[in-house]
Amino acid sequence: MEPPSSPSSIITAPPDCSETARKLAKLIVEAKTCRLALLHYDSASESMVEWCWPADCEGRKVPPSNLEKHHKEFDFRFPCCVCADGGGRGAYVEVAVYPWWNNTTNSNFWTARCASNKCGYEVKMDMYCQLAPLAAFPYPRRAMKNSESLLFD
Numbered sequence: 276m277e278p279p280s281s282p283s284s285i286i287t288a289p290p291d292c293s294e295t296a297r298k299l300a301k302l303i304v305e306a307k308t309c310r311l312a313l314l315h316y317d318s319a320s321e322s323m324v325e326w327c328w329p330a331d332c333e334g335r336k337v338p339p340s341n342l343e344k345h346h347k348e349f350d351f352r353f354p355c356c357v358c359a360d361g362g363g364r365g366a367y368v369e370v371a372v373y374p375w376w377n378n379t380t381n382s383n384f385w386t387a388r389c390a391s392n393k394c395g396y397e398v399k400m401d402m403y404c405q406l407a408p409l410a411a412f413p414y415p416r417r418a419m420k421n422s423e424s425l426l427f428d
């Protein structure tokens with residue numbers, strides 16, 4: 276009688292999708308539950324790291340409502356979503372930052388969220404802005420377009 280073939284003899288095993296999904300879900304939970312900093316995906320370490328919040332001219336964190344404007348003028352990227360996983364070192368997928376209206380408090384709260392709505396990354400931003408307001412990073416200004424540089428001639 277033939278011995279049963281060992282599972283280790285299968286060389287071309289399909290990638291374990293559920294394993295990846297579990298890993299990503301864990302990373303997202305990590306970001307959602309971290310109270311100290313806004314975490315985003317780092318493709319170099321394949322883990323969640325603190326997002327360097329951009330600073331305004333006074334060195335304080337730019338409020339979420341101004342991030343879009345700041346993003347146009349300064350050279351920084353919105354947090355990276357876990358969709359970048361599997362893209363290799365240096366892969367970066369920017370999240371979308373947008374406001375949600377809260378009927379209970381009658382105010383907007385800002386959310387950083389997977390732009391393609393695929394992975395489930397979603398982090399509320401407001402509390403991090405109030406937390407350690409000076410833990411912000413001054414990004415360089417983006418290179419000016421020709422029309423803008425004319426103003427300074």
Ligand SMILES: [Zn+2]
Binds near residue numbers: 390391
């Ligand atoms: Zn995503």
